[in-house]
Amino acid sequence: MATFHFELVSPEKLLFSGEVDAVVAPGAEGVFTVLKDHAPVMTVLKPGVVEIDAAGNKEKLFVRGGFADVGLGGFTILAEYAIPVAELDAAKLDADIKNASEDVADAKGDEARRIAAEKLAQLQELKTALAL
Amino acid sequence: MPSLKDLRNRISSVKATQKITKAMQMVAAAKLRRAQAAAEAARPYAERIEKVLANLAGGVSTGAPVLLSGNGRDETHLLVVATAERGLCGAFNSSIVRLAREHIQRLQGQGKTVKILCVGKKGYDQLRRNYEKNIIELVELRGVRQIGFDQGDAIGRKVIDLFERGEFDVATLFFSRFKSVIQQFPTALQLIPAQISANENEAAAGGALATYEYEPGQDEILATLLPRNISVQIFRALLENAASEQGARMSAMDNATRNAGDMIKKQTTLYNRSRQAIITKELIEIISGAEAL
Numbered sequence: 001m002a003t004f005h006f007e008l009v010s011p012e013k014l015l016f017s018g019e020v021d022a023v024v025a026p027g028a029e030g031v032f033t034v035l036k037d038h039a040p041v042m043t044v045l046k047p048g049v050v051e052i053d054a055a056g057n058k059e060k061l062f063v064r065g066g067f068a069d070v071g072l073g074g075f076t077i078l079a080e081y082a083i084p085v086a087e088l089d090a091a092k093l094d095a096d097i098k099n100a101s102e103d104v105a106d107a108k109g110d111e112a113r114r115i116a117a118e119k120l121a122q123l124q125e126l127k128t129a130l131a132l
Numbered sequence: 133m134p135s136l137k138d139l140r141n142r143i144s145s146v147k148a149t150q151k152i153t154k155a156m157q158m159v160a161a162a163k164l165r166r167a168q169a170a171a172e173a174a175r176p177y178a179e180r181i182e183k184v185l186a187n188l189a190g191g192v193s194t195g196a197p198v199l200l201s202g203n204g205r206d207e208t209h210l211l212v213v214a215t216a217e218r219g220l221c222g223a224f225n226s227s228i229v230r231l232a233r234e235h236i237q238r239l240q241g242q243g244k245t246v247k248i249l250c251v252g253k254k255g256y257d258q259l260r261r262n263y264e265k266n267i268i269e270l271v272e273l274r275g276v277r278q279i280g281f282d283q284g285d286a287i288g289r290k291v292i293d294l295f296e297r298g299e300f301d302v303a304t305l306f307f308s309r310f311k312s313v314i315q316q317f318p319t320a321l322q323l324i325p326a327q328i329s330a331n332e333n334e335a336a337a338g339g340a341l342a343t344y345e346y347e348p349g350q351d352e353i354l355a356t357l358l359p360r361n362i363s364v365q366i367f368r369a370l371l372e373n374a375a376s377e378q379g380a381r382m383s384a385m386d387n388a389t390r391n392a393g394d395m396i397k398k399q400t401t402l403y404n405r406s407r408q409a410i411i412t413k414e415l416i417e418i419i420s421g422a423e424a425l
Contacts, residue, residue, distance in 0.1 A: 009180060011281040011367055013173035029347055042184070043347035044356060067357065069184050076180055080360075081281070
C-alpha cells in the first residue's frame with residue numbers, strides 16, 4: 001500500500017512523525033480516513049480517537065480536539081492535547097468531562113454555550129464508546 | 133590591618149558563598165537542559181500553526197475576524213510582560229522590564245492608555261514602582277514546576293476575554309528569546325491584531341492553497357484557530373523565557389563562583405603574608421631579647 005507522510009503534534013511535543021498507510025481522524029463533521037493523495041482538506045477535529053496504520057502497526061491516540069490539515073506534502077494533525085489510548089483511563093476522561101461541564105455553566109452567550117455543550121456531549125459519547 | 137582571625141572568618145564565609153553559587157549554577161544547568169528540550173519540543177506545533185494560519189489568512193480578504201484584523205482602534209494597549217519568578221539570574225528580569233518600560237513611555241508619550249498584565253513576580257515587583265495603577269493583573273507561576281500548555285492557554289484565554297470585553301485594542305507580549313546560555317534577547321511580540329504577514333506572501337505565491345477544501349467553513353476554522361494561536365504564542369514565550377532564565381542564571385552564577393574564587397585567592401595570600409609577618413616579628417623579638425642578655 002502506498003504511504004504518505006503523517007505528523008501528529010501537540011503544543012508540548014511531536015507525538016508521531018513518519019510514513020503511514022492510512023489515518024482515521026475524528027472530524028467535526030464526521031470521522032474520515034485519509035489515504036495517499038487525498039485532496040487538500042482543512043478541518044476541525046472533535047475529541048476522539050486517531051487511528052494510525054503504519055505498515056500494519058496500528059496505533060491509537062486520543063485527541064482532545066484540534067485541527068487536521070491534509071496538504072500536498074502530507075497530513076498534519078495539530079492536536080490540542082493527545083495521549084495514546086492505552087494510557088487513557090476513566091479518571092482522565094472524567095476530569096475532561098468535568099471541565100467541559102464547567103465550561104457549559106460558565107459560558108456567556110448562546111453561541112458559546114452551544115459550543116461548550118457540544119464538546120461535553122462529544123466527550124460523553126466517547127466515554128461510552130471506549131467503554132471506560 | 134585585619135587580624136588573622138578576621139581573615140580566617142572572611143575566607144570561610146566566601147568559601148561558603150562559593151559553594152552556594154556553584155550549586156545554583158549546576159542546578160541551573162540541569163534545568164536549562166530540560167527547559168531547552170521543552171522549548172524545542174514545542175517548536176513543530178508553533179511552526180505548523182503559523183503555516184496553517186498563513187494559508188488561511190491569505191485567502192480571507194474581507195470580514196476577517198477581529199483577532200486578525202484588530203478592532204480598528206489604537207487607543208488602549210495591553211502589555212503582557214512575562215518574567216521569572218525568582219531573582220539571581222543576572223540582568224534577565226531587568227532587561228525585559230526595561231524593554232517594556234521603554235514601550236510604555238513611548239505609548240504614553242503618544243497619549244495612549246496602557247494596561248499591564250504581569251506574568252511572573254519579578255517583573256511585577258519592578259514595574260509596580262512606577263506603573264502600579266496600570267497593572268491590571270499578576271499571574272504567578274511560582275508553583276508550576278514544568279510549564280505546560282494549560283498555563284499558556286489560561287493566560288491566552290484571559291487576554292482574549294479582555295479583548296472581547298473591549299478592555300484594550302492592541303496586545304503586545306514581552307519575553308526573552310533564548311539564543312544561547314550567554315545570549316538572550318528581550319523581545320516584543322504583537323499578539324492582537326495577529327501578525328502573520330511574513331509568511332503570507334510566500335503562501336499566496338505557492339498557489340496550492342486555493343484548492344483546499346474547508347470543513348466546516350474557512351471562517352469557522354479561522355475563528356477557532358486564532359485564539360489557539362495566541363495561546364500557543366504565549367506558551368512558546370513562557371518556554372523561551374524559562375530557558376532564558378536558566379541560561380542567564382547559569383552564567384550569572386558562573387561569574388559569581390569565579391569572583392568568589394578570586395576573592396579567596398586574594399584573602400589567602402593576605403592571610404599567609406600577615407601570618408609570616410607575625411612569625412618574623414616574634415623571632416626578631418626573641419633574638420633581640422637573647423642578645424640583650
